[in-house]
Amino acid sequence: MALLLHKRVARLQGLQKLNLTTSISKSLGYGFVRYIQTQPTRYTLNTGDKIPAIGFGTFQDPGAQEDAVSRALQAGLRLIDTARVYDVEKQVGKGIKASGVPREEIFLGTKLWCNNYHPDDVDGALQDSLRDLDTPYVDLLLMHYPCTFKRGKDRFPRDGDGKMIHGETNYVDTWKAMQELVKTGEVKAIGVSNFSKGEIETLINETGVVPAVHQMEVHPYLQQKAFNKWLDSQGIHVVQFSPLGNMNDFYRTTGWSKEVSHMMKVIDQPILKEIAAKHGKSAVQVVLAWGVNSGRSVIPKSTIDWQIKENVEADFKLDPEDMEKIAELDIKARFNDPSLDYRWRLYSDLEGIEGTVEGKTH
Numbered sequence: 001m002a003l004l005l006h007k008r009v010a011r012l013q014g015l016q017k018l019n020l021t022t023s024i025s026k027s028l029g030y031g032f033v034r035y036i037q038t039q040p041t042r043y044t045l046n047t048g049d050k051i052p053a054i055g056f057g058t059f060q061d062p063g064a065q066e067d068a069v070s071r072a073l074q075a076g077l078r079l080i081d082t083a084r085v086y087d088v089e090k091q092v093g094k095g096i097k098a099s100g101v102p103r104e105e106i107f108l109g110t111k112l113w114c115n116n117y118h119p120d121d122v123d124g125a126l127q128d129s130l131r132d133l134d135t136p137y138v139d140l141l142l143m144h145y146p147c148t149f150k151r152g153k154d155r156f157p158r159d160g161d162g163k164m165i166h167g168e169t170n171y172v173d174t175w176k177a178m179q180e181l182v183k184t185g186e187v188k189a190i191g192v193s194n195f196s197k198g199e200i201e202t203l204i205n206e207t208g209v210v211p212a213v214h215q216m217e218v219h220p221y222l223q224q225k226a227f228n229k230w231l232d233s234q235g236i237h238v239v240q241f242s243p244l245g246n247m248n249d250f251y252r253t254t255g256w257s258k259e260v261s262h263m264m265k266v267i268d269q270p271i272l273k274e275i276a277a278k279h280g281k282s283a284v285q286v287v288l289a290w291g292v293n294s295g296r297s298v299i300p301k302s303t304i305d306w307q308i309k310e311n312v313e314a315d316f317k318l319d320p321e322d323m324e325k326i327a328e329l330d331i332k333a334r335f336n337d338p339s340l341d342y343r344w345r346l347y348s349d350l351e352g353i354e355g356t357v358e359g360k361t362h
């Protein structure tokens, strides 16, 4: 019970066996060895398992993901986030093998896609993911969105007018089927992504099973303070996707790109640069550290070596006054909002749903 109500924060120090984010890198051109020191923060889920604070996203760039995952693991990251719909699970599996990092040291999560939400399809979808990831289990399985699409191979099933066709079951049915997977040991924890508060309450009220994780959009422009507080009170750990905000070009080029996606990038905010200078860090690292100092995990995506290393080194302590200044950047700007395309009012009781745009990605 206590576990469900209070997430225990484990700040494990440098000698932690399974969480070596201390690595050595050669500083190019200067010929000296530099030791990268970070706080290897991990959090305890309501299952009792631990999840690292800093992880690695794998959406986009399929051709680069095998190498990127391998390098991210070698750089010290131990949390890998992927999804069936990203079409990179094979690359992720190969990257894990190539890294040489033992599977049991890695927290690996994937997501069910909406065309596989019928209870009779959930186990098959998991088996496909396990096969492609080349692993006997995943540490976390998430429902990617609350909306259910028509069963079948087509991931984006549309009618003659291009409108998404919904399935005949709902997310509660899927949630019950996911609970069965935990019993097999092939899934260690289950959670959700892109749910509203009301939708999570429905899951809990109807099944009594509290998600271990909610993966959702959180960054300084969309802090979701009240919702984050509520999730914490329920013992649901938050993993921030798009932790750098509108850094990803996807939000400016996708069919459902909102006007707000074109505003100044989060990391260009002068106040973040000031805080970064004070700590000898970059604005990117401050943004990631803000998530970690708030008790959440962050999963930045990058295929570029120096960026991956920069992100690994973002686990450091911010001062209370830094946190207060970053709190003021909360303009409630949500970038990821395919509500009209998916024909499901996502985030209905949450902040940042103004300006939702009609448009397709698939």
Ligand SMILES: NC(=O)c1ccc[n+]([C@@H]2O[C@H](COP(=O)([O-])OP(=O)(O)OC[C@H]3O[C@@H](n4cnc5c(N)ncnc54)[C@H](OP(=O)(O)O)[C@@H]3O)[C@@H](O)[C@H]2O)c1
Pocket: 056, 057, 058, 059, 060, 081, 082, 144, 193, 194, 215, 216, 240, 241, 242, 243, 244, 245, 247, 248, 249, 284, 299, 300, 301, 302, 303, 304, 306, 307, 308, 310, 311, 336
């Ligand atoms: N559950 C969901 O519905 C959902 C939705 C969106 C994302 N996600 C997950 O969250 C992950 C991250 O989200 P995201 O890719 O949208 O956003 P993000 O990680 O906040 O931003 C990615 C962008 O930031 C750049 N970047 C990363 N590290 C950097 C650094 N140190 N310095 C400068 N630029 C840097 C990347 O560049 P390069 O690509 O050039 O390296 C890329 O353009 C995804 O990969 C996915 O796993 C989940």
